Amino acid sequence: MSKQSIRVDNLVKRFTKGEEVVSIVENASFKIDKGELVALIAPSGAGKTTLLMMIGCVEKPTSGVIYLGDEKVYDDKWLTKQTRKIRREKIGFIFQAHYLIPFLTVLENIILVPQTNGVSPEESERFAMELLEYFDIADKAHSMPSELSGGQNQRVAIARALANRPQIILADEPTAALDSQRSVSVVQMLKKIALEQDVAIVMVTHDEAMLPLCDRILKIEDKKIISSKIEGNTQETLV
Amino acid sequence: MINLAQKDISHSLGKFLVTAMGVGLLLGIVIVMIGIYRGMIVESEILINDINADLWIVQESTLGPFAEASRIHEDLKDSVRVIDGIKNAEALTFQNIQLPSPLKPTRVVAVGFDPHGTFNPINPERIVEGRDLQRSHYEIVISDNVGFSLGDSILLGRDNYRVVGITHGSVSSGGDPLVYISLKDAQELQFLYTNNRIRNDRDRGIKNNDAHMVNAIVARIHEGYSVDNIAKELRRFKHKSVFTQAQQHDILSKNLIEKSSKQIGMFAVILIIVSTIIISLIIYTMTLEKMKEIAIMKLIGIPNSMIIKMVVQETLLLGLLAFSFGAIFANLSYDKFPKKVVLEIPDSIALFVVILIASVLASFIGVKKVVSADPTTAIGG
Ligand SMILES: Nc1ncnc2c1ncn2[C@@H]1O[C@H](COP(=O)(O)OP(=O)(O)OP(=O)(O)O)[C@@H](O)[C@H]1O
Ligand SMILES: [Mg+2]
Numbered sequence: 001m002s003k004q005s006i007r008v009d010n011l012v013k014r015f016t017k018g019e020e021v022v023s024i025v026e027n028a029s030f031k032i033d034k035g036e037l038v039a040l041i042a043p044s045g046a047g048k049t050t051l052l053m054m055i056g057c058v059e060k061p062t063s064g065v066i067y068l069g070d071e072k073v074y075d076d077k078w079l080t081k082q083t084r085k086i087r088r089e090k091i092g093f094i095f096q097a098h099y100l101i102p103f104l105t106v107l108e109n110i111i112l113v114p115q116t117n118g119v120s121p122e123e124s125e126r127f128a129m130e131l132l133e134y135f136d137i138a139d140k141a142h143s144m145p146s147e148l149s150g151g152q153n154q155r156v157a158i159a160r161a162l163a164n165r166p167q168i169i170l171a172d173e174p175t176a177a178l179d180s181q182r183s184v185s186v187v188q189m190l191k192k193i194a195l196e197q198d199v200a201i202v203m204v205t206h207d208e209a210m211l212p213l214c215d216r217i218l219k220i221e222d223k224k225i226i227s228s229k230i231e232g233n234t235q236e237t238l239v
Numbered sequence: 240m241i242n243l244a245q246k247d248i249s250h251s252l253g254k255f256l257v258t259a260m261g262v263g264l265l266l267g268i269v270i271v272m273i274g275i276y277r278g279m280i281v282e283s284e285i286l287i288n289d290i291n292a293d294l295w296i297v298q299e300s301t302l303g304p305f306a307e308a309s310r311i312h313e314d315l316k317d318s319v320r321v322i323d324g325i326k327n328a329e330a331l332t333f334q335n336i337q338l339p340s341p342l343k344p345t346r347v348v349a350v351g352f353d354p355h356g357t358f359n360p361i362n363p364e365r366i367v368e369g370r371d372l373q374r375s376h377y378e379i380v381i382s383d384n385v386g387f388s389l390g391d392s393i394l395l396g397r398d399n400y401r402v403v404g405i406t407h408g409s410v411s412s413g414g415d416p417l418v419y420i421s422l423k424d425a426q427e428l429q430f431l432y433t434n435n436r437i438r439n440d441r442d443r444g445i446k447n448n449d450a451h452m453v454n455a456i457v458a459r460i461h462e463g464y465s466v467d468n469i470a471k472e473l474r475r476f477k478h479k480s481v482f483t484q485a486q487q488h489d490i491l492s493k494n495l496i497e498k499s500s501k502q503i504g505m506f507a508v509i510l511i512i513v514s515t516i517i518i519s520l521i522i523y524t525m526t527l528e529k530m531k532e533i534a535i536m537k538l539i540g541i542p543n544s545m546i547i548k549m550v551v552q553e554t555l556l557l558g559l560l561a562f563s564f565g566a567i568f569a570n571l572s573y574d575k576f577p578k579k580v581v582l583e584i585p586d587s588i589a590l591f592v593v594i595l596i597a598s599v600l601a602s603f604i605g606v607k608k609v610v611s612a613d614p615t616t617a618i619g620g
Pocket of ligand 1: 015016017022024042043044045046047048049050051
């Protein structure tokens with residue numbers, strides 16, 4: 001078993017809007033190991049979300065190679081027709097807003113994907129309750145998302161991203177809607193999950209305060225992706 | 240497994256039910272209209288079934304006496320009676336008259352028959368009060384919905400008639416109430432003019448000898464004879480048309496019912512199409528309102544089949560609920576319609592199947608929307 005969780009080689013992404021071609025990344029390459037919590041930073045519009053969506057098999061790259069774990073999923077084209085199956089089995093998504101399904105209860109939101117993957121109702125519910133306990137909102141299991149606060153919903157959304165026991169978690173500004181104290185605790189929680197479950201986590205953030213909690217920083221710069229360690233050069237990286 | 244349709248509907252139950260009720264009213268009207276059609280068929284056959292003849296002899300080249308006017312000499316019945324195989328034959332008259340009813344003037348069809356003859360068009364089961372005609376003059380048996388009571392006196396033409404019997408459920412092929420009078424009275428009403436008119440006609444050299452006309456001769460045959468053979472033999476008489484009971488049924492359904500049934504069928508089809516469009520629009524807007532959730536579900540890996548199942552199930556449930564509301568509406572209101580409404584289970588089952596198929600069709604644009612939803616739009620904004 002290799003340590004590799006995500007590997008991207010020579011990734012190119014261009015959007016064509018009519019005549020105009022907008023280039024997001026050109027020949028970008030990077031690797032993320034299991035158990036790593038990586039921060040993805042770049043100015044707004046630089047392509048952070050686009051990059052996450054390519055890794056998440058949602059947005060089709062223009063060219064390049066993507067590995068998830070040891071499986072090559074993209075090589076100038078999707079190597080499987082079932083990108084959605086990869087998503088629900090291997091990946092957990094967390095967004096800036098919670099994006100829970102409003103007509104399902106908290107518990108149902110969490111068990112939806114595991115049950116689609118064939119996990120038994122008992123097991124999926126047991127694990128969902130365990131996650132809710134962990135996030136301290138077990139008493140809200142049967143509430144609708146509209147009855148919860150923003151912070152509570154965000155915790156439910158994180159629980160949902162964990163419910164299918166993913167190998168990779170892609171988090172797009174998960175703390176943007178939270179106060180700084182909550183943000184720190186959410187990122188600490190993600191770090192703990194990364195370590196305990198051996199999950200690779202890519203987290204987009206604009207919040208500098210979160211960076212010291214991460215293992216590494218990926219930066220989109222001149223359409224390339226630059227990796228930097230946190231210790232020592234943190235300040236430099238952020239300028 | 241979580242049933243998305245059920246969860247979504249219970250989330251917006253009120254709107255769903257109100258829509259189902261609205262469409263249900265339309266479907267209720269469809270059910271009632273089919274019932275009116277059934278009622279017309281039932282009513283069209285009441286009179287000829289009550290008369291229960293084997294053969295109908297009417298005026299040459301007419302489809303009488305119901306679909307077309309027919310006049311024929313009364314004494315033809317004597318020539319018919321002597322034909323081999325004929326058991327009995329009688330003359331009958333049918334005419335529209337306006338009765339000065341106590342409620343409001345009512346159009347009725349008067350059936351004239353010989354009370355001492357061998358054919359009685361009054362089905363004894365229909366008499367709810369009083370009795371049959373017994374005398375050859377000035378008695379009338381009348382349908383209960385006209386509003387007369389036993390013993391009332393009604394002025395028809397120049398004479399007063401006494402109500403001796405009340406029937407229930409006796410209607411003409413066109414749905415008008417029936418009254419029964421003696422053949423002689425009927426002939427007088429139908430064929431005799433006022434004294435002034437007779438005098439005037441006489442002055443013009445017109446001789447009025449119509450009084451012994453009738454509208455049809457009906458006959459029954461002995462057992463063991465073939466209706467068709469006797470009909471063939473009767474047709475050799477000049478100046479008349481001959482129909483068997485079965486042919487008379489056909490004439491009624493073709494000429495009297497067919498047009499109305501086409502009309503009713505057209506309306507029913509239009510209403511079903513309108514209902515289908517409403518259902519599909521509702522499902523479409525319900526799907527549009529969920530586009531964000533659908534994009535999220537696709538993004539986190541929920542397969543299309545599950546989301547499509549949700550839309551189709553919602554549509555089917557809407558159709559089913561609407562049909563149920565329609566059936567309830569029809570069953571609560573059918574006896575309040577002026578026309579006879581006959582609700583039959585097979586018709587409802589057929590409509591139910593049509594609605595299910597229409598619902599599946601109605602879900603198409605919603606499903607199309609689901610399939611085309613882009614998961615990347617989920618996180619935009
Ligand atoms: N479907 C698309 N078609 C054309 N251009 C697109 C599309 N999606 C994204 N873009 C463009 O790609 C660029 C990168 O967008 P992206 O959302 O990845 O940025 P981001 O780094 O996540 O920004 P932010 O920090 O504001 O979220 C933007 O300029 C955007 O306009
Ligand atoms: Mg973004």
